[in-house]
Amino acid sequence: xxxxxxxxxxxxxxxxxxxxxxxxxxxxxxxxxxxxxxxxxxxxxxxxxxxxxxxxxxxxxxxxxxxxxxxxxxxxxxxxxxxxxxxxxxxxxxxxxxxxxxxxxxxxxxxxxxxxxxxxxxxxxxxxxxxxxxxxxxxxxxxxxxxxxxxxxxxxxxxxxxxxxxxxxxxxxxxx
Numbered sequence: 001x002x003x004x005x006x007x008x009x010x011x012x013x014x015x016x017x018x019x020x021x022x023x024x025x026x027x028x029x030x031x032x033x034x035x036x037x038x039x040x041x042x043x044x045x046x047x048x049x050x051x052x053x054x055x056x057x058x059x060x061x062x063x064x065x066x067x068x069x070x071x072x073x074x075x076x077x078x079x080x081x082x083x084x085x086x087x088x089x090x091x092x093x094x095x096x097x098x099x100x101x102x103x104x105x106x107x108x109x110x111x112x113x114x115x116x117x118x119x120x121x122x123x124x125x126x127x128x129x130x131x132x133x134x135x136x137x138x139x140x141x142x143x144x145x146x147x148x149x150x151x152x153x154x155x156x157x158x159x160x161x162x163x164x165x166x167x168x169x170x171x172x173x174x175x176x
Contacts, residue, residue: 070123078176079120081169082130085137086114088162099153106144113137131173138166 031039089110093103113133119125145159145166 067123075121076127076130076176077172078127078134078169079117079125079130081165081172082113082117082134082137083121084165085141085162085169086110086117088165089141092157092159092162096155096157099155099157102149102153106141109140110137127176131176134169134173138170142166 086107089103089107093099093107096102113130116125116129116133120127120130141162145163149157149159
């Protein structure tokens with residue numbers, strides 16, 4: 001087979017490269033228009049990224065400060081009293097097993113109040129939900145204490161702590 005695919009002879013190599021090195025410039029060539037725009041955009045992105053990182057740090061510090069201030073203040077009073085109302089209803093049912101079903105309707109009605117209060121105390125809910133639930137629970141429990149209980153059973157039950165929590169919850173809701 002003949003040598004058809006053989007590469008042509010390379011250009012003669014000069015023994016002294018100094019002449020060609022002297023002709024080369026060490027200065028950086030001017031950037032192409034698109035390169036200059038790209039470099040400017042990259043610089044803007046770098047500046048923005050640094051700004052975002054700085055802002056994230058500030059936000060984290062602000063959130064930590066808010067959490068510390070909230071923890072120092074304690075849970076909202078309206079949520080504490082809302083939780084107390086629900087807990088007292090459950091306790092009354094447990095304390096009076098001889099009155100089966102007597103407190104069941106109230107407990108079912110107050111369950112959303114207990115849940116909203118627990119969420120507000122844990123910091124995952126807000127007091128507006130507690131206040132909204134109080135609007136239906138307080139009148140129903142008050143009516144139960146003052147009218148329903150005495151008309152349906154003859155057993156005396158001490159509702160004084162529950163009645164106080166109803167009043168305190170209303171005061172706390174109006175103050176919030």
